Amino acid sequence: MQRMFMRRTGLAVLLMLAATALTFALVSAAPGNVAALIAERAAGPGADGPMIARIAEELGLNDPLPVRYLRWLGAALTGDFGISLRTGKPMSEEFATRIPKTLALLAGGGVLALLLSLVMGLAGAVSNGGVLDRLLHGVALVGASTPNFFVAAMLTIVFSVMLGWVPTFGVAGFTSWLLPWITIALFPGSVLSRVVRVNLQEAMSRPFATTGFAKGLTRRAVLFREALPNILIPYMTTFGAQFTLMMIGAIVVERVFGLNGIGAFFIEAIRFRDFIGMQAVLLLFVVFFVSVNLIVDIAAMLADPRLRRPRRA
Amino acid sequence: MSTPVYAVENLVIDLYTPTVSVRAVDGASFHVSPGETLAIVGESGSGKTVMTLGPLGLMPEGVAVDLRGTARADGRDILTLSPAELSALRGGFFGVIFQDPMSALNPMLKIGPQLARQAQLYAGLSPEAARKEGVSLLARSGIPDPEDRYDRYPHELSGGMLQRAMIALALAARPRVLIADEPTTALDATVQAQILALIRTIQKEDGIAVVLITHDIGAVSVLADRVIVLYAGQIAEEGSAIDVLTAPVHPYTRGLLASVPDFRSESATGTKEIPGIPPNQAQLMPGCRFADRCDRVLPACHSHRPRLQTIATGEVPHRVACPVVIAAEGIATHD
Numbered sequence: 001m002q003r004m005f006m007r008r009t010g011l012a013v014l015l016m017l018a019a020t021a022l023t024f025a026l027v028s029a030a031p032g033n034v035a036a037l038i039a040e041r042a043a044g045p046g047a048d049g050p051m052i053a054r055i056a057e058e059l060g061l062n063d064p065l066p067v068r069y070l071r072w073l074g075a076a077l078t079g080d081f082g083i084s085l086r087t088g089k090p091m092s093e094e095f096a097t098r099i100p101k102t103l104a105l106l107a108g109g110g111v112l113a114l115l116l117s118l119v120m121g122l123a124g125a126v127s128n129g130g131v132l133d134r135l136l137h138g139v140a141l142v143g144a145s146t147p148n149f150f151v152a153a154m155l156t157i158v159f160s161v162m163l164g165w166v167p168t169f170g171v172a173g174f175t176s177w178l179l180p181w182i183t184i185a186l187f188p189g190s191v192l193s194r195v196v197r198v199n200l201q202e203a204m205s206r207p208f209a210t211t212g213f214a215k216g217l218t219r220r221a222v223l224f225r226e227a228l229p230n231i232l233i234p235y236m237t238t239f240g241a242q243f244t245l246m247m248i249g250a251i252v253v254e255r256v257f258g259l260n261g262i263g264a265f266f267i268e269a270i271r272f273r274d275f276i277g278m279q280a281v282l283l284l285f286v287v288f289f290v291s292v293n294l295i296v297d298i299a300a301m302l303a304d305p306r307l308r309r310p311r312r313a
Numbered sequence: 314m315s316t317p318v319y320a321v322e323n324l325v326i327d328l329y330t331p332t333v334s335v336r337a338v339d340g341a342s343f344h345v346s347p348g349e350t351l352a353i354v355g356e357s358g359s360g361k362t363v364m365t366l367g368p369l370g371l372m373p374e375g376v377a378v379d380l381r382g383t384a385r386a387d388g389r390d391i392l393t394l395s396p397a398e399l400s401a402l403r404g405g406f407f408g409v410i411f412q413d414p415m416s417a418l419n420p421m422l423k424i425g426p427q428l429a430r431q432a433q434l435y436a437g438l439s440p441e442a443a444r445k446e447g448v449s450l451l452a453r454s455g456i457p458d459p460e461d462r463y464d465r466y467p468h469e470l471s472g473g474m475l476q477r478a479m480i481a482l483a484l485a486a487r488p489r490v491l492i493a494d495e496p497t498t499a500l501d502a503t504v505q506a507q508i509l510a511l512i513r514t515i516q517k518e519d520g521i522a523v524v525l526i527t528h529d530i531g532a533v534s535v536l537a538d539r540v541i542v543l544y545a546g547q548i549a550e551e552g553s554a555i556d557v558l559t560a561p562v563h564p565y566t567r568g569l570l571a572s573v574p575d576f577r578s579e580s581a582t583g584t585k586e587i588p589g590i591p592p593n594q595a596q597l598m599p600g601c602r603f604a605d606r607c608d609r610v611l612p613a614c615h616s617h618r619p620r621l622q623t624i625a626t627g628e629v630p631h632r633v634a635c636p637v638v639i640a641a642e643g644i645a646t647h648d
Contacts, residue, residue, distance in 0.1 A: 209374075
């Protein structure tokens, strides 16, 4: 078990290195010239060839790619992610103000997706082929196939413009988070509700469920006491995958709802060809993806008694 | 003979899935009394499990079931009970042991609580008293160090120990009828004998009725007082264990007994298999269902369905559904 943890953690670190190296190479290969951009910012249209060449030399942009990657990585490990070409502020400062907003969006959305999927999945399983079951299946299908920018627009029209219950834009107290949370939770909540429903159905056809019925438990009791613990592991792994996908959703949702988080920053960084900003955010994404998956893997191992307490031969 | 605690009469069970319908049980009757063991014998798919557990509502999810006939538990008609009443009856009146204890216990839950909850529910015990009861049930089922095993997960125990735990679970609510659905099929041969001995001990001590569903003739000879031989949902032969095992009449029973290896003989030459495969119960022909595989078959067998005829009266009548053998061997009938 402990060796397994060490192995997984080691693999996760290797994966982060490989992924950051790849993104670094890709960003470097993208069209555009960092030195030219900096020169342009400093001297306006008057920036000329020699000036650009000097900047490139000073910043070490002429060094081979591996050298540049290692230099960047070394700095990043000490908390220096460079200075954003767009805002002119250190990326560490941008992170400090923006990460909390993105985390609030993801945490709220994650909790909402969890509640939504459990309530929908369990209600469907209780109904078991009834009207509610089929209705929830339909809702999940729609929820999993509607793009989030459309959901965001519809929610804003109804709840902000028509009803005036919540602000349309920006962060102003708890209510301003409601629509972003709903928007970002709808897709994972819908997908996960099917995971709950389908795995419950599978568990209900297993022999231990029959034992539950033979013990005199009602169907609902078998569902909640016997079947529900058995969906824990598939649910956790799918939840992890969906939670990381929410980070991608955040890019659109933050922009639509005017939340100045990491996602909104990333879009701006791409638009302004802010290579430094892009690179820093991509590093953050990689760390987020790999860590969430690592945590979910370990949690799933701890949740399974067969892995937690292996039988001694 | 005492009054039956579980009695089923003229039971017809049709199973429907979205694609096929099957007559799994076709007009079968059986009963079992306190302190008695009834063995229901037949090959896989003969309907022995459906016949015994179907009236209790223990059918896999997704299969629609149509039951006709009567089924009584302690004289009470159970086919007309509401789902809640049937649930209560399953937990209290009937105890069930299944074939594979590895999958019949919940892999995510500790063993003790799985059976203690039973004791808690049906005896109204406090959690502490339920734990004590659970431990003593495990001890009674012959599980060594029951305090420790109580907090183990199913994967931490051997198949034999798990089946003992399963028996403890089935007995937790002090049932009047114990239904053992192939309780030894998934176990090692040495463990099989121990489990059968345990069932017999508990039955003697508690005076409960046991229905043993099996295709293991050895288990039948160890435990059974009476035997019902089921073929394709119909009773082929029934009687006392001694009559059926030592003087079988129906060609299927004879075939079944001849297919059991005799350990006294050096070779397997004494063993005979029954040729062919059981009929597809989704599309049954009129007449005797065993006709296609029978070595005594006559043309009439394919068109006339044989009824059970009594060939020996007494405390346990010996009844056979094969007019061909009865006539050919000059066996007297009594009805």
